[in-house]
Amino acid sequence: MRIELALFASLEPYLPEGESASGRRTRMIDLPGGITVGEVVARLGLPDQPRVCFIDGRGVREDAVLTDGVRLAIFPPVAGG
Amino acid sequence: MGSLLRVDMACLTVKKEPVPAGWAKYAGRALTDAIIFAEVPPKADPLGPANKLVLAPGLFGGTPAPNGGRLSIGAKSPLTGGIKESNVGGQFAHSAAKAGLAAIIIEGRPADPKALYALDIDAQGNGMLNRVDDLAGLGNYETAEKLHAMKGDDKLVTVTNGPAGEMLMKAAGIAVSDPHGYPNRFAGRGGLGAVMGSKGLKAITIPLGIESLPHADKEAFTAAVRKFANALKEHPVSGQGLPTYGTNVLANIINEAGGYPTRNFSEGRFEGVEKISGETMREITLERGGNVKHGCHTGCVIQCSRYYVHPDGSYWTKGSEYESVWALGADCGIDDMDGIAELDRKCGDLGLDTIEMGNVIAVYMESGKAEFGDVQGALAALEECAKGTETGRILGDGAEATGMAFGVERIPVVKHQAMPAYDPRPIQGIGVTYATSTQGADHTAGYSITANVLGVGGTVDPLKPLGQAELSKNLQIATAMLDSFGLCIFVAFPVLDIPAAFEAIYEMATAHTGDPWDADALMKLGRETIAFERLFNESAGFTAADDRLPAWMLTEKLPPHNSVFTVTDAELDSVHDFVAETAAEMGISKP
Numbered sequence A: 001m002r003i004e005l006a007l008f009a010s011l012e013p014y015l016p017e018g019e020s021a022s023g024r025r026t027r028m029i030d031l032p033g034g035i036t037v038g039e040v041v042a043r044l045g046l047p048d049q050p051r052v053c054f055i056d057g058r059g060v061r062e063d064a065v066l067t068d069g070v071r072l073a074i075f076p077p078v079a080g081g
Numbered sequence B: 001m002g003s004l005l006r007v008d009m010a011c012l013t014v015k016k017e018p019v020p021a022g023w024a025k026y027a028g029r030a031l032t033d034a035i036i037f038a039e040v041p042p043k044a045d046p047l048g049p050a051n052k053l054v055l056a057p058g059l060f061g062g063t064p065a066p067n068g069g070r071l072s073i074g075a076k077s078p079l080t081g082g083i084k085e086s087n088v089g090g091q092f093a094h095s096a097a098k099a100g101l102a103a104i105i106i107e108g109r110p111a112d113p114k115a116l117y118a119l120d121i122d123a124q125g126n127g128m129l130n131r132v133d134d135l136a137g138l139g140n141y142e143t144a145e146k147l148h149a150m151k152g153d154d155k156l157v158t159v160t161n162g163p164a165g166e167m168l169m170k171a172a173g174i175a176v177s178d179p180h181g182y183p184n185r186f187a188g189r190g191g192l193g194a195v196m197g198s199k200g201l202k203a204i205t206i207p208l209g210i211e212s213l214p215h216a217d218k219e220a221f222t223a224a225v226r227k228f229a230n231a232l233k234e235h236p237v238s239g240q241g242l243p244t245y246g247t248n249v250l251a252n253i254i255n256e257a258g259g260y261p262t263r264n265f266s267e268g269r270f271e272g273v274e275k276i277s278g279e280t281m282r283e284i285t286l287e288r289g290g291n292v293k294h295g296c297h298t299g300c301v302i303q304c305s306r307y308y309v310h311p312d313g314s315y316w317t318k319g320s321e322y323e324s325v326w327a328l329g330a331d332c333g334i335d336d337m338d339g340i341a342e343l344d345r346k347c348g349d350l351g352l353d354t355i356e357m358g359n360v361i362a363v364y365m366e367s368g369k370a371e372f373g374d375v376q377g378a379l380a381a382l383e384e385c386a387k388g389t390e391t392g393r394i395l396g397d398g399a400e401a402t403g404m405a406f407g408v409e410r411i412p413v414v415k416h417q418a419m420p421a422y423d424p425r426p427i428q429g430i431g432v433t434y435a436t437s438t439q440g441a442d443h444t445a446g447y448s449i450t451a452n453v454l455g456v457g458g459t460v461d462p463l464k465p466l467g468q469a470e471l472s473k474n475l476q477i478a479t480a481m482l483d484s485f486g487l488c489i490f491v492a493f494p495v496l497d498i499p500a501a502f503e504a505i506y507e508m509a510t511a512h513t514g515d516p517w518d519a520d521a522l523m524k525l526g527r528e529t530i531a532f533e534r535l536f537n538e539s540a541g542f543t544a545a546d547d548r549l550p551a552w553m554l555t556e557k558l559p560p561h562n563s564v565f566t567v568t569d570a571e572l573d574s575v576h577d578f579v580a581e582t583a584a585e586m587g588i589s590k591p
């Protein structure tokens, strides 16, 4: 299956090679069906730190399962205002 | 405890007074509130002689407490009609505290409506009013430069009022100089610049000041400072995210969550966000050789501030904050970072609140008077304000005035104040804060984005009402406390997650003052602060009906989540359920 992956702020350097999707910080990536957010995190080698993950704009935990065509966005802890 | 400096603009006298004994524990926001509660009639005309402008450093002003140099500026707001505390960085709070001042109270109005004054305060906290009629109409940048030249002191700290405040526009804010002397830190919200203008006051100056205030127990204070600073550096938000990217690091995540208000709150995602995000801003700034990290005042260890520079590397404006980039960017459909910087600079120089003005321009664009996405159209709108034309005066009075004058129904305001950069429909917790805050729509009053989106201080589902009222209530109380200590609200991120950070606050307070502070006393201070504000607002005429979002947010679905605001009225009304009891304990009922 194919999903859109977006990595922001300090996670940007972990973006895999490949076709960018809807912006510079996004890629289309191929993944086996049934994979969880946490497994993608491990594959990408993201640092062992808290992070905030979204599937299609909804905050999710790392045991959430990805399905074909979704957008997965991952952020390091950020805040401001 | 410092003194009150009372400045009577009618008699042109300045005198020092002791702080009344009952207010010994109050500083910052608690003190501006206590003074306004005691001295300003709630029904007073905000731009009339009975209103007072009060500036107060927090309890940690003048000390090396990390991030402890924020300033509270209060008055009855001409925008909301209620009490206002606008919180600002810059150097003034530290300098005023070092000069021995707990608060400065500006009251009355000069007999000659054309006369303009500067209040010049010396290192001992004595003040003098001087005529500065030749500064009339000057922008904040030129005013600050002239004051530096007049005083021959390049370290002078300034508080200045731009032309918008002189013209009594309700979106006018007050500028405070940063450590490099740029007048780029703003007590932006609620029209306090208009109150300053109504007093005939163009500026306040004070020497920087060197000596920190003495502590009751120096050793314990130093230990608590170290504990606090370590927590701020350890937390990934305050230790990494904010210093690296600044507040605009939020653009992508709020957009991802579908709560980034776009084109006057008609959508929750902006297709141009990438071009105006914190990541991109950092790249542009680095490419141009600009500064990407400093504190807005000395003693800040988080350092979320930066400068945005021209292509040749010269200073353009404060590295626009998330709120400003959103307001003048996404909310107006503008994705041009340099264009946003110019709009930000112009607002800063005129002394206009960027949040209010972004909303103003977005509403104006929705009326068809300008096109969404058109930087030149937006600049032209600000030019109307600069010239003080009839249109400019409407725009300068805020989003509600603009919407009413130009026939727009979608006006995102609460208590007449425009909403900041989070749509309350997909982020319901911030909607509770907007609705119920004593300040009008204000994100900083109870920053529920934390648990709704950022995973800080717990997690709640942002699309659901469950737990939102309680979350907002606790944050509103905690924030009132932080504002009273002069602590930047960004310390809240580590304070919510690291127990040692919270402990360090009362340990620093105890060691500094010699009075016993503990966890309960901190929260009591927060509740008392809000009690002053709620009671003042009630007497000014506010009712439960004012603690509501605009009705269209309950029915108009916001893409991409197609959500509406669903927190019930009863839940909203529960936020201030502690006020009656707190007021009774304080022995107050009405201002």
Ligand code: SF4
Pocket (backbone or CB within 6 Å): B067, B089, B294, B295, B296, B297, B300, B301, B302, B303, B304, B305, B488, B489, B490
């Ligand atoms: S973190 Fe930012 S806003 Fe807070 S005190 Fe430091 S520079 Fe100012």
